[in-house]
Every structure is written in structure tokens, then in C-alpha cells.
Amino acid sequence: MAEVAEEKGQAAPEKVxxxxxxxxxxxxxxxxxxxxxxxxxxxxxxQRMEEIxxxxxxxxxxxxxxxxxxxxxxSDACHxxxxxxxxxxxxxxxxxxxxxxxxxxxxxWMGKVFPWFVGARKLDKDLADExxxxxxxxxxxxxxxxxxxxxxxxxxxxxxxxxxxxxxVGRVPKHLQDTVDTHYNHGNNMAVPRQEFIETIExxxxxxxxxxxxxxxKIPLDKKGARYMLTLNPREPKYYPLTIxxxxxxxxxxxxxxxISSRYWDLTNYAMFNGIDSDAKLFASWLFDxxxxxxxxxxxxxxxxxxxxxxxxxxxxxxxxxPYKVTSVMELFAEVIGQGRIRLDKSVWKDDVxxxxxxxxxxxxxxxxxxxxxxxxxxxxxxxxxxxxREHSFCCGGGGGxxxxxxxxxxxxxxxxxxxxxxxxxxxTVVLQxxxxxxxxxxxxxxxxxxxxxxxxxxxxLSEALVLG
Amino acid sequence: MxxxxxxxxxxxxEPVQYVCLGFMALMYAMKIRQLLKKPAPPEKxxxxxxxxxxxxxxxxxxxxxxxxxxxxxxxxxYAEFVLFHIAVVLTIGSTFFIPLMPWVMTPFVSxxxxxxxxxxxxxxxxxxxxxxxxxxxxxxxxxxxYFAVILMTVFFAVGFVxxxxxxxxxxxxxxxxxxxxxxxxxxLYVPFxxxxxxxxxxxxxxxxxxxxxxxxxxxxxxxx
Numbered sequence: 001m002a003e004v005a006e007e008k009g010q011a012a013p014e015k016v017x018x019x020x021x022x023x024x025x026x027x028x029x030x031x032x033x034x035x036x037x038x039x040x041x042x043x044x045x046x047q048r049m050e051e052i053x054x055x056x057x058x059x060x061x062x063x064x065x066x067x068x069x070x071x072x073x074x075s076d077a078c079h080x081x082x083x084x085x086x087x088x089x090x091x092x093x094x095x096x097x098x099x100x101x102x103x104x105x106x107x108x109w110m111g112k113v114f115p116w117f118v119g120a121r122k123l124d125k126d127l128a129d130e131x132x133x134x135x136x137x138x139x140x141x142x143x144x145x146x147x148x149x150x151x152x153x154x155x156x157x158x159x160x161x162x163x164x165x166x167x168x169v170g171r172v173p174k175h176l177q178d179t180v181d182t183h184y185n186h187g188n189n190m191a192v193p194r195q196e197f198i199e200t201i202e203x204x205x206x207x208x209x210x211x212x213x214x215x216x217x218k219i220p221l222d223k224k225g226a227r228y229m230l231t232l233n234p235r236e237p238k239y240y241p242l243t244i245x246x247x248x249x250x251x252x253x254x255x256x257x258x259x260i261s262s263r264y265w266d267l268t269n270y271a272m273f274n275g276i277d278s279d280a281k282l283f284a285s286w287l288f289d290x291x292x293x294x295x296x297x298x299x300x301x302x303x304x305x306x307x308x309x310x311x312x313x314x315x316x317x318x319x320x321x322x323p324y325k326v327t328s329v330m331e332l333f334a335e336v337i338g339q340g341r342i343r344l345d346k347s348v349w350k351d352d353v354x355x356x357x358x359x360x361x362x363x364x365x366x367x368x369x370x371x372x373x374x375x376x377x378x379x380x381x382x383x384x385x386x387x388x389x390r391e392h393s394f395c396c397g398g399g400g401g402x403x404x405x406x407x408x409x410x411x412x413x414x415x416x417x418x419x420x421x422x423x424x425x426x427x428x429t430v431v432l433q434x435x436x437x438x439x440x441x442x443x444x445x446x447x448x449x450x451x452x453x454x455x456x457x458x459x460x461x462l463s464e465a466l467v468l469g
Numbered sequence: 470m471x472x473x474x475x476x477x478x479x480x481x482x483e484p485v486q487y488v489c490l491g492f493m494a495l496m497y498a499m500k501i502r503q504l505l506k507k508p509a510p511p512e513k514x515x516x517x518x519x520x521x522x523x524x525x526x527x528x529x530x531x532x533x534x535x536x537x538x539x540x541x542x543x544x545x546x547y548a549e550f551v552l553f554h555i556a557v558v559l560t561i562g563s564t565f566f567i568p569l570m571p572w573v574m575t576p577f578v579s580x581x582x583x584x585x586x587x588x589x590x591x592x593x594x595x596x597x598x599x600x601x602x603x604x605x606x607x608x609x610x611x612x613x614x615y616f617a618v619i620l621m622t623v624f625f626a627v628g629f630v631x632x633x634x635x636x637x638x639x640x641x642x643x644x645x646x647x648x649x650x651x652x653x654x655x656x657l658y659v660p661f662x663x664x665x666x667x668x669x670x671x672x673x674x675x676x677x678x679x680x681x682x683x684x685x686x687x688x689x690x691x692x693x
Contacts, residue, residue, distance in 0.1 A: 064503075076542070
């Protein structure tokens with residue numbers, strides 16, 4: 001049984017009552033919500049977008065809208081335009097121009113007087129439709145073009161602002177918004193009830209304890225005063241419980257004092273993708289409250305790209321600062337390896353060749369580039385870098401919520417070609433990564449482009465190689 | 470200079486330029502004010518790197534062609550960019566030196582500037598060709614993009630001929646008039662065109678550098 005520290009010392013009837021309370025507790029918001037989605041832009045929606053636009057123009061967004069010189073240097077920085085070269089409308093500058101044209105028509109001096117001269121346009125249904133197509137379905141906000149833009153145009157922030165405006169009037173891909181609504185209504189984006197989550201963790205703990213050398217390993221739930229509060233991607237309890245098992249195994253082996261909240265444990269924040277800051281803030285605040293309730297020192301991000309970025313870099317901005325430290329299992333694993341707190345046997349992976357895919361939100365927007373390599377090199381001998389790695393890595397195509405937009409799936413898969421080519425060139429039999437969206441996309445592109453490689457995360461890599469006892 | 474050129478050319482070279490320069494400065498001030506009124510990106514998370522060092526690193530990006538894949542892989546394009554912009558600075562500089570400090574514009578200095586103008590003119594021709602013919606560039610180009618590069622190219626050509634005549638001791642020529650009329654037009658037009666990108670450059674680069682410097686992505690060897 002998982003340890004539920006809150007209940008230590010309670011009498012049996014009180015335990016039953018507490019269990020019932022848990023079962024009955026409504027997580028998420030009390031008043032449920034279904035975002036009103038629209039199939040197409042109407043004049044009223046366009047009018048509303050005009051009203052919203054000024055509020056979305058932060059200094060970064062405004063400078064990015066005004067600053068493009070159409071030099072075209074971004075053309076070979078984007079996985080869409082590189083993988084699908086025949087479609088020139090997938091160039092970052094072209095895609096951003098769908099928003100920029102509107103901005104120029106409203107705020108650029110020349111654009112107001114001679115719109116044709118600077119390519120400014122009034123926001124009409126055609127332009128809005130182009131924005132929808134290119135900025136939802138043609139950009140993963142990976143910021144690789146930003147890193148290759150001489151002017152420092154932040155395409156990620158620009159696209160997010162455009163998405164926020166479209167989302168606010170109801171033009172948002174249904175599945176993406178459903179994911180946000182589910183998180184809003186249930187406290188995690190897969191609507192895992194609290195009791196089901198607890199049972200899953202208990203089952204994972206039992207499975208872990210059945211492994212040789214792991215008999216005493218624990219996955220503590222709601223343990224007050226633990227050093228780390230581990231957060232998870234809902235796909236883990238729902239579909240990939242072995243990932244939780246692997247992570248917990250490494251944490252236990254390293255003697256890490258950690259816990260998982262049974263209430264709010266979802267590290268994802270799809271409001272980063274639809275641009276609605278109030279939702280992003282709300283989801284972050286739930287974890288903030290759990291950190292306070294459990295009196296934990298570190299908020300520990302599991303292996304999830306946007307989730308890590310959301311917790312590590314954006315949460316403090318959404319909430320106006322946080323009184324705890326935020327780190328990730330990638331950093332923690334690298335730290336315990338550096339300290340010699342776990343022993344690894346490389347021979348278990350001697351038959352495989354490994355490469356590592358840097359998630360955009362972990363490396364380029366997150367600053368974690370060396371830690372994964374510390375982990376990998378401690379566990380395997382056969383590691384080969386892709387041509388573009390670390391902050392220069394190409395997006396796999398699964399970022400920006402792309403996996404939650406089935407209407408753009410065909411383009412998403414095609415856009416993975418450059419990544420697939422780089423994986424193939426390494427000759428890797430295992431593609432390592434630290435992000436669930438990347439996992440799904442990498443699996444799909446490996447299958448589509450006929451690459452015979454497994455996709456695995458870092459916890460799974462370490463878990464297998466651990467020397468226990 | 471007043472004694473060496475007609476009063477009309479003096480008026481064009483000095484008072485008119487000052488007024489137009491003042492107008493340009495005012496427009497830029499308004500642009501910058503508009504931008505600064507917008508909320509800056511917050512960064513309340515515990516930093517992994519140095520935001521200031523990141524900003525400096527990012528601003529100096531222009532001097533590090535190896536720093537970006539886009540310039541690393543297109544060295545020729547980067548070299549063009551450098552020469553073109555040096556020529557811009559020298560050409561604009563000569564519009565100040567000719568009326569205000571003519572002794573600076575010795576034949577040697579003038580020839581150096583002419584060399585850059587000539588090279589920039591050829592680069593301009595290539596850039597015009599590129600903008601008209603490269604599908605990736607055509608699809609993102611507006612009339613402003615075409616006009617800006619054509620205007621600059623013509624300006625370099627006019628400046629080249631003007632300085633050639635200046636070296637011969639001809640301070641007032643039709644070309645000189647054209648050169649300063651174009652300068653006047655530039656001062657009035659540039660704040661409204663893409664050519665004013667240099668005003669936005671520091672904002673874009675500094676914000677980029679602050680964000681990614683603070684996150685420890687840029688200049689990693691310098692991070693704490």
C-alpha cells in the first residue's frame with residue numbers, strides 16, 4: 001500500500017471517512033466549463049478579435065510583429081519548411097505574416113495609409129482562416145526560427161498571442177481545447193479521478209516492489225515535508241504507468257525524499273498552447289497550493305517538454321513568483337549520477353545504439369541541454385548525436401499542442417521528415433527523449449518513415465541499467 | 470561650404486537636412502515610446518543564467534556569423550550583409566561630412582567610401598534579383614520590401630557618382646543635388662518603411678538575449 005502520510009495514526013472509521021471524502025472531492029473547478037467552439041469565423045468574431053488584439057501586444061509580441069525584415073533567413077530553420085519545401089507558405093515569416101498583416105493594418109503608420117505597400121490587410125474571414133491554418137496547424141512554437149532570426153523575432157510568443165485571440169472567440173482546434181477544458185473541469189487533462197489515481201500509484205508501487213532489489217521502494221502519496229513533489233504527465237497513470245515505475249525506481253535507488261500529490265499532480269499545461277493565460281495560471285496555482293499544503297521544498301517536473309517549461313519558467317510569471325524551487329527529473333538524475341548516488345551497468349544496453357532528441361521546450365526554451373547527456377553517457381556506451389542537437393535541435397513536429405490537432409495530422413507527420421532523416425543518419429536503434437508529446441510524434445514518424453528504432457525516455461533508460469543492492 | 474556651393478544647395482545640405490533629421494528623430498522617439506509603453510516580458514523564475522550577459526551576447530550576434538545557423542550556413546549572405554551595412558553607414562556619414570566637415574572627405578577617404586558604395590550597389594542588384602526570383606523570398610515580399618532595396622541600390626549608385634565628381638573638386642553638381650534630395654527623402658520616408666528596422670533591432674535582440682540568457686541557453690560557458 002502506498003504511504004498516505006496525512007492519515008498516519010487515524011482510526012479505521014476516520015480512514016474510511018477520509019477515503020470517502022477523497023472519492024467525493026471534486027477536483028478542478030467547481031463550475032464545469034465547455035468552451036464555446038466555432039466552426040468558422042463570423043463578422044462578430046472578427047470584431048471581437050479586433051477588440052482583443054491590443055491587449056495581446058506585449059513588448060515582445062509587438063517588436064516581433066514590427067521587426068521582421070523579410071530577409072528569409074528563417075526559411076531553413078523551420079521543420080515545416082525544411083521537411084515540406086514545396087509549400088512556400090510554411091516559411092516562418094510567411095506564417096507570421098498572416099498575423100503581421102493584420103497588425104500592420106491596425107498599428108503600422110504606413111499600413112494605415114497605404115496598406116497595399118507594406119502588405120497590410122484588414123482582418124477578414126480569409127485572413128483569419130489563413131491565421132488559423134498556419135498558426136495552429138503550421139507552427140509548433142518551437143522557436144528554432146527565433147534562434148536563427150537576425151532581428152530576434154520571437155515567433156513562439158507571436159504565435160501564442162495569435163492563438164489566444166482566436167481561442168478567445170472560439171476558433172481553436174477542438175481536441176486541444178477539450179484537453180484544456182478537461183484539465184479545467186477535473187484537475188488533470190485526462191480526467192483521472194483522485195481515487196483512480198491513488199489506486200494506480202498503489203498498483204505501480206506494488207509492481208515496483210516486485211522487482212528484485214526494490215522490495216522496500218515506496219511511492220509516497222501526500223507525504224508532508226518531503227523534499228521533492230514529483231509531478232506527472234497524465235498519460236503516465238493512464239497509459240504509461242511503467243514510466244512512473246521507472247522514475248520512482250531511480251528516485252528510490254538514489255535515496256531521494258519525494259512524494260506525489262494525490263490531488264493535483266498534472267504537470268501539463270495545454271493553456272500554453274491555446275494562449276489563455278488565465279487558465280495557465282489556474283492550473284499552475286493548483287500545483288502551487290499542493291506545494292504549500294505538503295510543505296515541499298522542490299517542485300519536481302517529470303519528463304515532459306512543455307510541462308517542464310511551464311513549471312520551471314512560466315509558472316513564476318503566471319503566479320507572480322513562487323516560494324519554492326523548481327527542477328526536473330533530468331536535472332535531478334544528472335545530479336545523483338554526478339554524486340555517485342546510483343550505480344549503473346552499461347552492459348545492459350550494449351546491443352543498442354542511442355541518440356537523443358532534445359525537446360524544444362526542454363532545451364531551447366528550457367535551458368536543459370547537458371543533463372540528458374550526463375545521464376545517457378553514464379548508462380550507455382553507444383551514443384550518437386543527431387546533426388542538430390541541444391538548442392539547435394529541430395522540433396520533432398509534436399510540439400505546440402500539435403498532437404491534439406488531428407485535423408493537421410498529415411502535415412504534422414510530413415513535417416517530421418527532417419527529424420526522421422537525422423535519426424536515420426545516426427543509425428540509432430533507440431531514440432531517447434524526455435517528453436511525452438515527443439514520444440508520440442517520434443513513434444509516429446519512425447513508423448511513417450520506416451525507421452526501426454524504439455523510443456524511450458531517460459527514466460526507462462536508467463531504470464534498466466540500475467545496479468541495486 | 471556655404472561659400473563653395475550655391476545658397477540653394479547649402480539650404481538643402483544643411484537646414485533642410487536638420488529639419489528632416491529632427492522629423493526622423495521625432496518619429497523614432499514616438500515609435501520607441503509606443504513600444505516601451507507595452508508590458509515587458511516578466512521573468513520571475515529563478516534564473517539559470519545571466520540576463521544582462523545574454524542581452525549583450527545577443528546584441529553582439531551581428532558580429533558572430535558562427536552564432537546562428539542561418540548565418541553560419543550562408544556565409545556569402547552574411548558577408549553581403551556586412552558590406553552592405555558598412556556602405557550604408559559610410560554613405561550616410563558622407564552626407565554629414567560633405568557639408569559639415571568637407572576636409573574629412575579627402576580623395577583617399579572618398580575613394581574608400583566609393584569602393585563600399587560600388588560593392589553595395591552590386592550587392593543591391595543581387596538582392597533585387599533574389600527578391601524577384603527566389604520563391605521563398607517572393608512569397609513574403611511586399612512592395613515596401615522591393616522599394617527599399619531598389620531605393621538603397623540607387624542611392625549607392627548616385628552616391629558613387631557624386632563622390633567621383635567630388636574628388637574632381639566639383640562640389641556642386643546635378644548628382645550632388647540628387648544625392649541630397651534622396652537623402653532628404655530618406656529622412657522623411659525611412660521612419661515609415663522597413664528600413665527603420667535598425668531602430669527595432671536592439672529591442673528584439675535585447676529581449677531575446679534576456680529571455681534565453683536568463684534561462685541559461687545562450688553563452689552557456691558564462692552561466693553561473
